[in-house]
Amino acid sequence: MNKIIEHRLESLKAEYEAGQKLLAEYETKQRNLRETLLRISGAIQVLEEVITEENSEANGEVSQPDDTLAKMEPLSELAASEEGT
Template sequence: MKEKLEQRLKELRTEFESGQKALADLEGKQINLRNTLLRISGAIQVLEEELAKENESKVTDIGQIKSTGEERTAVAS
């Protein structure tokens, strides 16, 4: 009976150690994934800001073209 208990204890300790290693591995993967997502999020934000600047620039350019065109029309009259 004692041998069976000792064998089972050994098995459980091995299983426990294996589980701890697997958990540590998953936690490491979670940290890496979180860092990757953070970098991607930052890149998305930068690109969105650049696109917003580009759109603002185009709107400003169109406004200048329209006002320049109106002035030419007024001068011609």
């Protein structure tokens, strides 16, 4: 009986270690994805500002920044909502 328990204990420890490694990999992927999304949102903002400026110059207007990104959910709130799920 003792051998069965020891074998099960070793099996559970191995599963636990594998789970810890997988969790660390997913956390790294999540962090990388957040960084990528942040860069993309920055690029979107820059391109929207360029388009707004070009349109304003073409129409002889004073440019006003587009507030599309201001209406979007910030990444920090997105991250918090994902962590809660």
